Amino acid sequence: MDDLKIAIAGLGTVGGGTVTLLRQHADLLAARTGRRLRLVACAALAKPANLPLDGVPFFSDARVMARDADYDVLVELIGGANGIALDVVTAALQRGKNVVTANKAMVAHHGRALAELAEQSDATFGFEAAVAGGIPVIKALREGLAANRLSQVYGILNGTCNYILTTMRETGREFGDVLAEAQSLGYAEADPSFDIDGIDTAHKLAILTSLAFGTVVDFSKVHVEGIRHVSAFDIRAAEELGYRIKLLGIARRTDGGIEQRVHPCMVPIRSSIGCVEGVFNAVVAEGDFVGRTLFEGRGAGATPTASAVVSDILDIAAGRRTPTFGLPAKLLAPLKAAAIEDHRGAFYIRLTVLDRPGVFADIAAALRDEEVSMEAIIQRGRAPGETVPVVLTVHDTLERAMMRAIERIAAIEAVVEPPHLIRIEAF
Amino acid sequence: MDDLKIAIAGLGTVGGGTVTLLRQHADLLAARTGRRLRLVACAALAKPANLPLDGVPFFSDARVMARDADYDVLVELIGGANGIALDVVTAALQRGKNVVTANKAMVAHHGRALAELAEQSDATFGFEAAVAGGIPVIKALREGLAANRLSQVYGILNGTCNYILTTMRETGREFGDVLAEAQSLGYAEADPSFDIDGIDTAHKLAILTSLAFGTVVDFSKVHVEGIRHVSAFDIRAAEELGYRIKLLGIARRTDGGIEQRVHPCMVPIRSSIGCVEGVFNAVVAEGDFVGRTLFEGRGAGATPTASAVVSDILDIAAGRRTPTFGLPAKLLAPLKAAAIEDHRGAFYIRLTVLDRPGVFADIAAALRDEEVSMEAIIQRGRAPGETVPVVLTVHDTLERAMMRAIERIAAIEAVVEPPHLIRIEAF
Numbered sequence: 001m002d003d004l005k006i007a008i009a010g011l012g013t014v015g016g017g018t019v020t021l022l023r024q025h026a027d028l029l030a031a032r033t034g035r036r037l038r039l040v041a042c043a044a045l046a047k048p049a050n051l052p053l054d055g056v057p058f059f060s061d062a063r064v065m066a067r068d069a070d071y072d073v074l075v076e077l078i079g080g081a082n083g084i085a086l087d088v089v090t091a092a093l094q095r096g097k098n099v100v101t102a103n104k105a106m107v108a109h110h111g112r113a114l115a116e117l118a119e120q121s122d123a124t125f126g127f128e129a130a131v132a133g134g135i136p137v138i139k140a141l142r143e144g145l146a147a148n149r150l151s152q153v154y155g156i157l158n159g160t161c162n163y164i165l166t167t168m169r170e171t172g173r174e175f176g177d178v179l180a181e182a183q184s185l186g187y188a189e190a191d192p193s194f195d196i197d198g199i200d201t202a203h204k205l206a207i208l209t210s211l212a213f214g215t216v217v218d219f220s221k222v223h224v225e226g227i228r229h230v231s232a233f234d235i236r237a238a239e240e241l242g243y244r245i246k247l248l249g250i251a252r253r254t255d256g257g258i259e260q261r262v263h264p265c266m267v268p269i270r271s272s273i274g275c276v277e278g279v280f281n282a283v284v285a286e287g288d289f290v291g292r293t294l295f296e297g298r299g300a301g302a303t304p305t306a307s308a309v310v311s312d313i314l315d316i317a318a319g320r321r322t323p324t325f326g327l328p329a330k331l332l333a334p335l336k337a338a339a340i341e342d343h344r345g346a347f348y349i350r351l352t353v354l355d356r357p358g359v360f361a362d363i364a365a366a367l368r369d370e371e372v373s374m375e376a377i378i379q380r381g382r383a384p385g386e387t388v389p390v391v392l393t394v395h396d397t398l399e400r401a402m403m404r405a406i407e408r409i410a411a412i413e414a415v416v417e418p419p420h421l422i423r424i425e426a427f
Numbered sequence: 428m429d430d431l432k433i434a435i436a437g438l439g440t441v442g443g444g445t446v447t448l449l450r451q452h453a454d455l456l457a458a459r460t461g462r463r464l465r466l467v468a469c470a471a472l473a474k475p476a477n478l479p480l481d482g483v484p485f486f487s488d489a490r491v492m493a494r495d496a497d498y499d500v501l502v503e504l505i506g507g508a509n510g511i512a513l514d515v516v517t518a519a520l521q522r523g524k525n526v527v528t529a530n531k532a533m534v535a536h537h538g539r540a541l542a543e544l545a546e547q548s549d550a551t552f553g554f555e556a557a558v559a560g561g562i563p564v565i566k567a568l569r570e571g572l573a574a575n576r577l578s579q580v581y582g583i584l585n586g587t588c589n590y591i592l593t594t595m596r597e598t599g600r601e602f603g604d605v606l607a608e609a610q611s612l613g614y615a616e617a618d619p620s621f622d623i624d625g626i627d628t629a630h631k632l633a634i635l636t637s638l639a640f641g642t643v644v645d646f647s648k649v650h651v652e653g654i655r656h657v658s659a660f661d662i663r664a665a666e667e668l669g670y671r672i673k674l675l676g677i678a679r680r681t682d683g684g685i686e687q688r689v690h691p692c693m694v695p696i697r698s699s700i701g702c703v704e705g706v707f708n709a710v711v712a713e714g715d716f717v718g719r720t721l722f723e724g725r726g727a728g729a730t731p732t733a734s735a736v737v738s739d740i741l742d743i744a745a746g747r748r749t750p751t752f753g754l755p756a757k758l759l760a761p762l763k764a765a766a767i768e769d770h771r772g773a774f775y776i777r778l779t780v781l782d783r784p785g786v787f788a789d790i791a792a793a794l795r796d797e798e799v800s801m802e803a804i805i806q807r808g809r810a811p812g813e814t815v816p817v818v819l820t821v822h823d824t825l826e827r828a829m830m831r832a833i834e835r836i837a838a839i840e841a842v843v844e845p846p847h848l849i850r851i852e853a854f
């Protein structure tokens with residue numbers, strides 16, 4: 001069969017990893033599909049000196065490559081929801097060319113439009129590398145578990161956050177300190193907000209939601225909280241209560257619609273997801289026939305991401321086609337979102353209170369008045385007249401009721417700082 | 428597009444689950460591929476009364492159905508390496524029909540021949556359901572991780588054994604007791620030897636090995652030990668040493684060839700595989716680009732297995748084709764097996780010794796003489812003149828040296844029972 005002609009836009013970390021993989025495993029890849037995967041063009045602002053690109057036509061403008069070069073697959077590894085990345089992907093699909101990307105922001109924001117464009121052009125739009133790096137979770141949801149109706153999908157989708165939370169637990173250090181170290185080690189970006197504020201996780205969750213439930217990708221409906229406010233105290237308290245704190249993305253079918261939420265979450269230490277530590281990612285999918293499945297692996301980095309990019313290319317080389325989001329784009333339903341206020345779940349609340357008689361009674365009364373059922377209240381240490389931390393946990397309750405109770409608690413004179421909440425999932 | 432015509436041979440647990448799934452999710456499945464999956468024939472010794480098979484032609488001889496019925500896919504759910512199962516699969520492939528099966532014994536024994544037959548007939552031979560039930564691990568190895576050279580694949584592949592070992596740990600009870608209970612609960616067969624003696628795990632491991640390393644399936648080269656000899660004492664000792672005992676199937680590239688071994692194994696409590704409990708299965712695959720990935724879920728039962736069977740059918744309906752073992756059959760290499768004696772690893776040894784002076788010295792000398800490096804030796808309790816259990820652990824050593832040392836230890840007069848070994852993997 002003919003060679004499969006590949007053009008790569010973006011030669012940073014992942015682009016470099018992809019070039020390396022295509023060279024290093026050229027024979028294996030050809031054996032798998034009967035076609036050689038041939039790099040016919042690449043584009044970047046400047047040509048990197050350290051990559052084996054001799055003889056490969058180089059474009060300093062990816063848009064020109066997308067429009068003019070002769071290729072079968074355009075691999076977009078530039079990044080960003082819009083701008084050049086969106087331009088080159090759109091141009092390639094409009095030409096009827098296949099596209100493979102690792103760009104979660106773009107898929108989260110423009111997934112439906114790009115899926116429609118790919119269908120009109122009879123092209124493949126692959127994004128295995130956009131979620132959970134090397135873990136083949138897109139393929140698992142779209143093909144491996146395709147016989148199921150899924151009830152929920154959730155996961156640890158950002159390795160930087162999981163590394164920070166794991167290190168905080170192991171060392172007892174505070175968030176800012178561990179973040180600074182992660183930055184110096186290259187595990188966190190100079191501007192870390194995409195990661196630690198949960199946006200990256202939310203992009204990935206929006207994609208998983210669409211695949212899991214057959215709905216249009218809708219990033220705007222994701223409730224997003226990051227991990228800046230998780231303290232070393234919270235992590236110790238979680239441990240004592242039998243939990244680990246993870247930044248989770250959770251999408252769940254409920255009677256009121258589909259929940260999509262990203263926030264720090266206490267999960268049982270012995271749960272599968274609680275065992276996932278360090279830079280590892282994991283996705284759990286629950287289906288009506290298969291039950292609970294978990295997929296774990298490295299969620300980022302040059303080589304795991306290249307593994308996912310090339311798996312998409314192999315599908316194209318072999319002619320394996322699946323609708324972009326598991327169903328033809330016209331069958332994707334609008335996402336009817338459940339309001340976060342309608343979420344039911346358990347909560348952990350950290351309070352800072354003046355250690356004086358009557359405080360517990362006031363707190364308990366505030367919860368009772370909103371019909372929130374307290375599970376435990378624990379004061380750590382004694383310091384009469386001074387402030388002390390108090391930890392509360394409550395049984396499953398409506399978020400709306402919890403928020404009203406928190407408002408009442410915050411108004412108690414002896415509660416000297418804003419209450420801090422972390423949701424608990426039993427899984 | 429035309430309906431996809433399905434014939435099912437075997438209407439037991441998994442056959443029933445598959446019929447139910449095809450009925451229950453008929454619309455979802457049709458939406459995914461644009462084709463309706465239509466049950467056109469079924470075969471079993473007797474027609475079950477509890478399945479919705481009205482109007483579906485029934486055959487009491489599956490061979491007749493395989494040979495005469497008009498279908499696109501034959502689903503073989505009879506079981507057994509040979510006999511009727513092999514006959515109907517062979518007949519279908521010879522007619523150029525696609526085959527989907529959950530039959531690990533047949534694939535482990537006849538995988539290569541069936542793959543060649545499928546290729547000659549340009550048909551698909553799918554067996555996602557044969558390994559790890561509902562976990563889409565065949566697809567992960569064959570497609571999702573196809574860009575990698577794998578160094579090892581291992582896993583917990585038998586839910587019955589994992590359930591027994593987990594229950595032994597949680598309750599402190601002995602193997603025979605827990606097995607009997609598992610049988611009464613339906614978690615273990617009346618004749619449990621396929622499961623507890625490791626044969627079922629070995630069938631699945633032989634299949635994973637072929638997919639991971641591009642070699643011909645070779646069940647005869649699997650070293651197999653079961654879990655009958657694991658005691659409650661071993662499980663407690665493992666816990667104290669920081670390990671869990673799991674029945675693992677392990678396939679690994681080594682300088683001396685490919686290791687394929689099934690045996691009880693101590694794994695770190697905090698390892699991903701150590702966290703997999705109860706009836707759950709898990710497979711770990713390590714690739715040169717992707718790193719370590721883990722896939723966990725339910726490994727058996729009507730509904731998870733049906734999920735896997737139907738995922739194979741969906742691939743056929745959508746025209747997604749992959750070589751049976753990830754490479755064209757003619758490119759599969761013969762399996763050059765590493766001898767178990769050449770295995771290097773750590774060991775746990777349980778001894779029963781007479782509690783009298785000099786025993787430790789004799790044991791230590793036996794190890795020294797074979798150049799086996801001891802890590803720890805622990806006597807539990809004191810009973811002068813009586814027998815007591817002694818636990819030894821040794822650092823990485825050649826299995827061959829370990830066996831010689833064990834022979835010497837067994838010959839020590841104060842060692843009153845045959846030494847009992849469990850391999851340790853650090854993972």
